[in-house]
Amino acid sequence: MISANRVVAYQKAENSESFETGLPMTESDKDTMIRQYAAGEITWRTMRERGFDSYLDVLAGLGELGLRPPVAPMDGPNVAARRRARALIREALKAPK
Numbered sequence: 001m002i003s004a005n006r007v008v009a010y011q012k013a014e015n016s017e018s019f020e021t022g023l024p025m026t027e028s029d030k031d032t033m034i035r036q037y038a039a040g041e042i043t044w045r046t047m048r049e050r051g052f053d054s055y056l057d058v059l060a061g062l063g064e065l066g067l068r069p070p071v072a073p074m075d076g077p078n079v080a081a082r083r084r085a086r087a088l089i090r091e092a093l094k095a096p097k
Helices: 004-013 027-038 044-049 055-064 079-094
Strands: none
Touching (some): 027 044, 027 055
């Protein structure tokens, strides 16, 4: 017997095809991709190409799995600006209310 959760998962996935097989992506496929994204192994662009329609779905999946979005590497032309922004946010969080 098919569980209600599996039916809902299939309905959500019926428009999302697995990159490798062309078949609908299973919840296990999605969880694997979300784990890879959190580890910095794949990008949001790759996830879109493989069937994720909304970044909100990715954020929800990260939350369900107890994971956080990946942090961009501290290299490239905007490193100084990112460090300043992080310092400003830290100071704002420390400020008395």
